[in-house]
Amino acid sequence: MSGSGIRPDGAAGAKPPATVIAIRDLNLTYATADGPVFALSNVNLDIATGEFVSLIGPSGCGKTTLMRAIADLEQPTSGSLLVDGLSPEEARLGRHYGYVFQAPALYPWRTIERNVMLPLEIMGMKGDERRARARRQLELVNLKGFERKFPWQLSGGMQQRASIARALSFEPKLLLMDEPFGALDEIVRDHLNEELLKLWRATDKTVVFVTHSIQEAVFLSTKIVVMSPRPGRIIDVIDCDFPRDRDLSIRETPEFMAVAHRVREGLRAGHAYVD
Numbered sequence: 001m002s003g004s005g006i007r008p009d010g011a012a013g014a015k016p017p018a019t020v021i022a023i024r025d026l027n028l029t030y031a032t033a034d035g036p037v038f039a040l041s042n043v044n045l046d047i048a049t050g051e052f053v054s055l056i057g058p059s060g061c062g063k064t065t066l067m068r069a070i071a072d073l074e075q076p077t078s079g080s081l082l083v084d085g086l087s088p089e090e091a092r093l094g095r096h097y098g099y100v101f102q103a104p105a106l107y108p109w110r111t112i113e114r115n116v117m118l119p120l121e122i123m124g125m126k127g128d129e130r131r132a133r134a135r136r137q138l139e140l141v142n143l144k145g146f147e148r149k150f151p152w153q154l155s156g157g158m159q160q161r162a163s164i165a166r167a168l169s170f171e172p173k174l175l176l177m178d179e180p181f182g183a184l185d186e187i188v189r190d191h192l193n194e195e196l197l198k199l200w201r202a203t204d205k206t207v208v209f210v211t212h213s214i215q216e217a218v219f220l221s222t223k224i225v226v227m228s229p230r231p232g233r234i235i236d237v238i239d240c241d242f243p244r245d246r247d248l249s250i251r252e253t254p255e256f257m258a259v260a261h262r263v264r265e266g267l268r269a270g271h272a273y274v275d
């Protein structure tokens with residue numbers, strides 16, 4: 001099962017989707033005062049253009065480590081990792097992706113619009129262009145009309161939408177999202193899940209999304225990567241082929257429940273819950 005996520009590069013057939021992320025035999029060990037922490041072990045994964053891939057697993061199984069390795073924020077101990085055919089460092093310098101953290105991390109003294117504009121400001125983009133871009137991204141996440149508000153005037157869900165707009169400011173094709181809705185209540189999360197799905201459909205981005213919610217993973221994804229802890233390994237890769245324009249009601253269908261069941265079984269088989 002664990003190999004089912006591997007797609008041979010340049011597979012036969014008409015125009016195979018390009019591989020955005022290619023991970024081979026990746027290992028990452030943190031050196032600590034108490035000895036090595038084996039965070040990732042022998043991870044192999046391919047992510048194609050336009051996919052929505054969720055990484056699911058319990059706390060401490062290496063989801064953030066894997067995202068950070070993709071984003072060049074951690075260095076693998078061994079193995080290879082390519083983003084758009086480039087090293088993570090080259091992809092980072094070329095601004096190939098946007099990164100959304102679990103906490104919105106907006107600057108409280110800047111308006112929402114000026115938070116979204118910040119990466120563009122650092123990049124040296126001209127004022128008019130950067131404002132136009134920020135407006136476009138804020139519209140995409142349904143925050144039109146909130147440009148001049150400050151973060152603390154917005155709800156948690158709206159703040160997280162603003163941070164998604166900020167990650168989109170470079171207009172990257174790849175979006176890395178590490179538990180972006182983990183701190184929100186279920187009703188807000190449901191709503192943002194639907195909005196994220198709309199955004200994904202409208203923009204044709206490739207998304208890598210970390211969650212520990214089975215429902216969220218099954219609802220959003222074209223592919224679910226189930227991980228197990230100590231050391232973090234991929235124990236199952238599940239393809240989901242629900243229609244792209246699905247809504248929350250699919251969660252009641254037997255097909256949805258069957259996929260959710262397989263995810264749950266995978267987590268169990270990986271002894272994900274040790275307590």
Ligand code: ADP
Binds near residue numbers: 032037039063065066
């Ligand atoms: P997850 O995001 O799935 O909760 P993480 O990737 O954050 O997991 O962590 C995986 C493992 O690596 C955990 O055991 C964690 O304690 C450890 N870890 C994470 N970052 C570091 C670090 N900088 N130094 C040492 N150990 C770390």
Ligand code: MG
Binds near residue numbers: 063065
């Ligand atoms: Mg994490």
